[in-house]
Amino acid sequence: MSVGRFQAGVAALIRRASDGQYLLLKRSEEKDYGPGTWECVTGRVDQGESLSAALHREVAEELGDETRVQVDWIIGTTHFYRGEPSLDTELLGVLFACTLTSTAPLRLSREHSASRWLSAEEALQEFPPGNWLHRAIRRAETLRALVPDALLDCFHQQGFEI
16 A cells, blocks of 8 residues: 555543443444444544544534533544545544533434443443453543542643643
């Protein structure tokens, strides 16, 4: 494959602090990629946009303008093809652990047909170990147990972009 440009994507694994449940979204059956599958908030980074700006834009687009999250940390990165491998489908993704900070009701966009809140235990039972959501939630829970409060405060104050 020749050298080319590839796109960046972001994902926001959103947790509700009040009960520790994660928000999962079912992709609309009309989506060209992964219709009917479960995911978290995801989207591409627009040209000239920072990762954090893309994340907050995607949250607002997919869950309503009033929905706000706080980025807690980066869960991990991924390299994947959105469909058949080609120069146009290659993406580098960054998955963020986020905490819901707004109390406004969620308003799903047309990108998703359903939503549900699951505990980590429920989600880990729902999705097999090879599923990316299973891996993401397991890692988020592990990091949640290990990240000191002082480091989390630093992330909240300074963000991740330099």
